Amino acid sequence: MPGELTHSLWVVTLETLYMTSVATVLVVLAGLPLGVLLVLTDRGGLWERPGLHRVLGTFVNVGRSVPFIILMVAIVPLTRLLVGTTIGTTAAIVPLVVAAIPFMGRVVEQGLREVDSGLVEAAIAMGSTHRRVIVRVLLPEALPSLVRGTALVVISLLGYSAMAGAVGGGGLGDLAVKYGYMRFRTDVMLGCLAVLLALVQLVQWLGDGVASRFDHTSPHSRRAHD
Amino acid sequence: MIELRGISKVYRQGGREVSALQDVSLRVDPGEVFGVLGQSGAGKSTLIRCVNLLERPTQGRVRVNGKELLSLSPEELRLARQGIGMIFQHFNLFSSQTVAANVAYPLEVAGLPREQIRARVAELLALVGLSDKADTYPARLSGGQKQRVGIARALAPRPRILLSDEATSSLDPETTRSVLALLRDLNRQLGLTILLITHQMEVVKAICDTVAVLEQGRLVEQGKVVELLSRPGSHLHGLCYPPFTTGESAVLRGGQRVELSLSGEHSTRPILSTLARRFDVDAHLLEGSLERVGEARVGRLLFELTGAPDAVSQALAFLREQGLTSEEAAHAW
Structure with a gap:
C-alpha cells in the first residue's frame, strides 16, 4: 500500500505541475501585455486612452471578482471549444488561465507603477521612443517585482488547480478529494497537503531568489565619500 | 540658443x-x-x-x-x-x-x-x-x-x-x-x-x-x-542680501551709520583708508561681506562713521559722489 500511495502521489503531482506550468506560461504571455496596456492607457500614461483603459479595467475587475469554482463552470463552452472536452488536466488549464490573467495583469500593472516616473521622464528627455521606454526602462526596472508577482500568481494557480482537480481535472486536488476525503484515507490527504505545501514553498523561494538576483537597488557597500 | x-x-x-x-x-x-x-x-x-x-x-x-x-x-x-x-x-x-x-x-x-x-x-x-x-x-x-x-x-x-x-x-x-x-x-x-x-x-x-x-x-x-x-x-x-541684522542700537558712538554697496572697480579701491586720510574720520566696521562672483567681486559693508560733524558730512558727500551709497542708506539714524 505505501508503495502504491507514493506512486499515485507522484502521478498526480506531475499532473498538477503540468497544469500549473502550462497555465503559468500562458498567463505570463497574456498578463504582461495586459498590465503594460493598463499602465500606458491610464491618465498621464505614455499612450493615454481613457476609454480603452476603462474597458480593460472593467474586464480585470470582473475577472477577479468571479469565484474560481463558478468561473470554471461558467466557461465550460469555451473549454469544450478549445480542448474538445471539459474533463482532464488539459481541459483544466483553460479556466486556470482565464482566472489568472486578470490577476497577472494587475500584478504587472502594480510593478510598473512602482517604477520612479523620473526614470521615464529621463528616458523621454533623451529622445527614446515609447517602445524603448517600455522595453529598456519600465520592464527592466520593474523586473524584481514582476518576478515576485509571478511567484504569487503561480502559488494561486497551484491553489486553483487543486480546486479544478476536485471537479474532474486530475492532480493533487483530485486525489485528495477522491481518496483522502471520500475514502477516509488520512495518509493520502496528508501526503497531498505535504506536496502542495512543498510546491508553494519552492515557488516562493525561487521567486524571492530570482527577484533579489535582479534587484540592484540596495547599496551593499555604501561609500561615505565622493 | x-x-x-x-x-x-x-x-x-x-x-x-x-x-x-x-x-x-x-x-x-x-x-x-x-x-x-x-x-x-x-x-x-x-x-x-x-x-x-x-x-x-x-x-x-x-x-x-x-x-x-x-x-x-x-x-x-x-x-x-x-x-x-x-x-x-x-x-x-x-x-x-x-x-x-x-x-x-x-x-x-x-x-x-x-x-x-x-x-x-x-x-x-x-x-x-x-x-x-x-x-x-x-x-x-x-x-x-x-x-x-x-x-x-x-x-x-x-x-x-x-x-x-x-x-x-x-x-x-x-x-x-x-x-x-x-x-x-x-x-x-x-x-x-x-x-x-x-x-x-x-x-x-x-x-x-x-x-x-x-x-x-x-x-x-x-x-x-x-x-x-x-x-x-x-x-x-x-534675495542675496537681506537687511543687515545690526540695528540702530548698535550705533554706539553717536556717529553716522553708512551702508556701502561694493562692486566693479569700487570693490578693489581702498575706500576706508581714503576716507580716513582725506576727511579725518574713523570707520567702525559693523557688518558686511565681499565675495567673488564669476570674474567680479561684489559685496556690501555696514559701518559707523565718527569724527567732527563737518568732516563726517563731507565724507558722506564724497561717498555719494562716488556712487557708493544710496541716499536711503546714508540717512542719519
Missing part, C-alpha cells in the same frame, strides 16, 4: 485651473550659464520642462537650436531632444543598469554602433572621474557620484545644451561645489550652454552668468548676475 516667448502653462486640477507659468520669456545665448532662481512652487520645474517639451506650454513659443519645437512632429521632436541633455535633482539613473549601461543608453537611442558606444562611454566616465565605477550599479554610488554619472549620460550624445533641474539640491555643500565646478569646466571646455533652475543663491553666484528670478509663475527680473547683485533694489540683491 534657447528662446522662450510668452510661455504660459495652465494645469487643470479637479475642475479648477491652476496657472503655473504666466507669460514667461527668456533668451539663453550660446555658451552661457543661465540660472532661473525661485522658491519651490514658483514654476521653475515647469519652466525647464517646457524647454524640451516634457511639458507642453499652453501658450507661447519654444525655440531651441534654431528649431520651433512646438511645430515638430513627434519623430522630429525625439531627434531634437537628443541634442538637449538633462540632469535631475534625484539623478534619475536606471537602477537596473550599470553605470556604463546608463551612460550608453542615449547612445543606443541615437543608434551608434556598439564599438563607438564603448569608446565614448569610457571617454565620458574618464571625463567625470568615474572610470573605475563602470560596472557598478548606481545604488552603490554616493550622491555626488550619481550626479556625475547623470552628467556623463546627459553629455554622451554631445548635446550643445544642458538643462539642469535642481541638480545640486540634494547634495551636501562640498559635493555641490565639486559638481558646480564640473559644470563650469564643461561650460568652458566644451562651450556647453547651460540652463539651470535652482532655489539656491549659492548656485547662481557660483556659476551663472545670467539669472532670471521667477516668482509665482512670473519672471520678475532678468539680467547679468554681477550687475543685479551690485544694484541695491534689484530682486536678486534683495
